[in-house]
Amino acid sequence: MYQNCLKFCIKGNCTNDGYRFSPKSSIQQDFWCKLIGWTCSDECRYICMWNTVEKFQAQHGYVPKFHGKWPFTRMLGMQEPASAIASMLNLATNAYMYGRIRSEFTVRKVPIVLFWHGFALVCMNAWMWSTIFHTRDTDFTEFMDYACALSMVMGLFIAVIVRTD
Template sequence: MDLSEFLLIFVCIQNFGLIDASDGDRSPFYQKCLKSCTSANCTKDGLSLSEKALKHQDVGSRLLRWGCKDECQYHCMWRTVLGFQERGYEIPKFHGKWPFVRLFGVQEPASAFASLLNLAVHVHMYREITSQFSVKTTPLVLFWHGFVVVCVHAWTWSTIFHTRDTPFTEFMDYACALSMVMALFVAAVVRVFHRRKKLTLGILLLPLLYYIEHVRYLYSGRIDYEYNMQVNVFFGVAGSLIWLVWSIIQYLGGRWYAWRMVAFTLLSGAALALELFDFPPKYHAWDAHALWHLSTAPLPVLFYRFVIEDLRFLQSSQFVEKDNLKLT
């Protein structure tokens, strides 16, 4: 190793801790505010609020366990934002994120609300499926029960993560988000090849094993966010293409209800485009990510309406097959 290589590695190591830093938290004003706030409001260990400061903390923040460091970062963040705006500068990010106004202790209220709305839609449509179809008499209905469980679990953790961002809630949000993307991919394969169980298992075995390995990687805490996004995009595009091609073929073959899956797939792709935008939150709450979650809330209605009609088709096909067997 020559001197130039050694110096390059040394500089990278020294600056590694600044990789996720942003203009806001790098500013001297923010750093000075943190020191002053910590000294005035924290206990000696710097973790808990002093008794005097605790009296001024709202109930929601207390229930969601906002510690002294969190409180100081939040209040100093907004003082820094005000300082930037007074000088005519753009609103800065802090630790890679835009500043969000906290509501009853909820860290990102708009994204949390939109996630909760998605969760409610999935639960509502699940009730329609369970009220209309029996596991014993309808093909694939048990699979759709499992699919809904995955989606409900994912949106629950999305709500929790946007309510309170911690290393564990971040891990659960990422792991569950990928589980929902992969569930849609798995559902496409299962629906297309459901009569050929060995082929279906053969196609899905490697992706399912990969998911387990990826979750283990996410749990390590050393997350490459770009790589994680690429994994989601790969399985999302793969599942969407399968659904799109199959649904178009079904629609042209006379199953008119397949238009719902075509519409769901195209609209989901259009909604995802919101993630490409990056702008300061409107009203300090609605950023591109929150708007993306809000735009996806109505889409499960299209999806589950397709599922319901498809289950009716499979149910009627099963009865026809039984009648034909009796005649023979």
């Protein structure tokens, strides 16, 4: 059902590369989706996902996963709005605490502060990529999210060792 819808939608609305909308396209993309970079084939996947969800709920009473993920309603172009907002809040909290570290401690007086500067930057980078990934899932943003999350976990492991020393 999903695959047939997708094939029909892409053929009827997208250019051959699948990125742009053809002149005869019936899909209307909002400002936020354009800003974030949703392509024509992405829009078709989204439309067909929700068409399939409606039919599955009516016929079978459950919601299927698509591309290994549960369907979410986009908000302001964000693919997973709650996760993206939670990641933004984590980034903001880390940035706030980093500002406090910078204002209250100096490397000359407390040399270990240099480690905490680096750790804070690693964490802020990880939360930034988490926000980007949950806003717009692509192979690259997924890789960066997982790689930076791993760097944060490794930083936490080092922090435990530093703190217990």
